[in-house]
Amino acid sequence: xxxxxxxxxxxxxxxxxxxxHYSVIENWARLSEDYDAYFFTADWHxxxxxxxxxxxxxxxxxxxxxxxxxxxxxxxxxxxxxQSDIKEHAELHxxxxxxxxxxxxxxxxxxxxxxRQFKDQGKDIATYGFLGYPLLMSxxxxxxxxxxxxxxxxxxxxxxxxxxxxxxxxxxxxxxxFPEPEAILAKIKVLPGTDNRKMSKSYNNYINLSxxxxxxKDKVWQMIxxxxxxRKTDPGHPDICAVYAYHGFYNQEEQPExxxxxxxxxxxxxxxxxxxxxxxxxxxxPIREKRAQLExxxxxLDDIIEDGNNAARQQAQITMEMVREAIGI
Ligand code: TRP
Ligand code: SF4
Numbered sequence: 001x002x003x004x005x006x007x008x009x010x011x012x013x014x015x016x017x018x019x020x021h022y023s024v025i026e027n028w029a030r031l032s033e034d035y036d037a038y039f040f041t042a043d044w045h046x047x048x049x050x051x052x053x054x055x056x057x058x059x060x061x062x063x064x065x066x067x068x069x070x071x072x073x074x075x076x077x078x079x080x081x082x083q084s085d086i087k088e089h090a091e092l093h094x095x096x097x098x099x100x101x102x103x104x105x106x107x108x109x110x111x112x113x114x115x116r117q118f119k120d121q122g123k124d125i126a127t128y129g130f131l132g133y134p135l136l137m138s139x140x141x142x143x144x145x146x147x148x149x150x151x152x153x154x155x156x157x158x159x160x161x162x163x164x165x166x167x168x169x170x171x172x173x174x175x176x177x178f179p180e181p182e183a184i185l186a187k188i189k190v191l192p193g194t195d196n197r198k199m200s201k202s203y204n205n206y207i208n209l210s211x212x213x214x215x216x217k218d219k220v221w222q223m224i225x226x227x228x229x230x231r232k233t234d235p236g237h238p239d240i241c242a243v244y245a246y247h248g249f250y251n252q253e254e255q256p257e258x259x260x261x262x263x264x265x266x267x268x269x270x271x272x273x274x275x276x277x278x279x280x281x282x283x284x285x286p287i288r289e290k291r292a293q294l295e296x297x298x299x300x301l302d303d304i305i306e307d308g309n310n311a312a313r314q315q316a317q318i319t320m321e322m323v324r325e326a327i328g329i
Contacts, residue, residue, distance in 0.1 A: 005035055006038065007036070007037050007146050008037070009151060010039060010041060010083065012045045013041040013042070013063070014046050014201065015060060016209065019199070019206070019209065019280075021209070022209065023189070024188065027150060028073060029072040037077070038079045038144055039073060040081045040308075041082050041083060043083050043084045045083070045133065045137065049114070063210070065080055068080060069294060070294060071287055075308070079308040081312040083140060085313075086316050088319070093139040096138060096139055096169070099169060099172055100168075105132065105134065108134050108157055109157050110154075110157060134161045134162075135161075138161060142162065144319070145177070145178060145179055148183070149183055150183075151185070155183070156185075159182075162181060163180040163181065177322050194222065196240075207219050209284065216277055216281055216284065217277045220243070220246075220276055220277045223242050223243050224242065225273075226238070226240055229265075232265065235264065235265045236263060238263065243273055247279070251276065
């Protein structure tokens with residue numbers, strides 16, 4: 001793995017991963033072939049908003065790692081670790097906080113948006129920790145001095161923040177410790193939620209990678225179809241129907257036929273959903289199998305995380321020595 005550039009990414013373990021995450025992980029797995037790759041659970045980041053719901057955090061972290069691996073990350077080809085196991089992230093966050101101008105944090109759009117959302121919900125929890133979200137993320141990233149960070153578009157402001165911070169640190173202490181990491185944007189077709197909005201935990205419109213066949217069936221059954229179709233013979237408009245969009249992901253071969261049959265009023269929504277349920281379950285079966293295997297081997301999972309932690313810690317220690325030296329502490 002030496003000689004390859006490093007990349008790093010992570011997700012907040014706020015619950016199980018869903019179908020929308022699958023293509024993200026698939027992309028990570030692909031990148032693992034070409035880079036020295038680090039993937040982690042951002043458990044400290046999860047607490048920046050869910051500080052009052054930490055009872056499931058440990059279990060969620062574990063499940064996210066199981067999701068990562070069963071969806072295709074190969075622990076032989078990348079390092080999987082937990083953010084909070086590498087305490088150096090906290091030290092770098094602290095030291096970086098000394099040189100981060102407050103307005104840089106206050107103008108990050110995700111922060112402004114979240115504060116607005118909290119206000120709308122009648123909550124007033126703009127915490128110090130949450131304000132520091134992008135800074136902690138910068139520490140996560142810069143710790144590994146990566147060439148790139150595979151993220152979704154929503155994370156671009158955080159990546160830009162990270163690049164500015166890297167520049168500021170290097171200039172301030174007259175060093176060249178931190179390269180400016182590039183965001184690696186994947187050309188991923190985004191799967192909508194079962195209600196055609198963005199797939200998200202808060203909308204309850206997701207299908208988890210860990211759903212049983214029965215849970216998938218229930219979720220597909222609840223999907224809203226073209227409201228113009230009351231009888232089976234009513235001509236439908238597949239382009240406004242989420243079930244149809246899903247066929248494009250999980251049943252590409254039959255999608256054109258379904259389109260024609262829906263428009264002609266020759267297929268019922270029930271049958272269309274039944275077909276989709278089958279396809280999603282076929283897709284999930286190998287993932288379920290892997291998950292079941294991992295669940296029965298807790299020691300293996302512990303070993304994978306320990307190996308990942310060790311690899312991450314080794315890089316983190318190298319970076320922190322340089323950082324302490326540069327600051328003179
Ligand atoms: N903010 C990211 C998200 O919500 C998670 C994250 C935390 C992350 N630290 C990171 C992603 C470092 C990439 C690199 O998806
Ligand atoms: Fe949607 Fe299928 Fe019903 Fe057409 S037949 S409206 S595509 S569920």
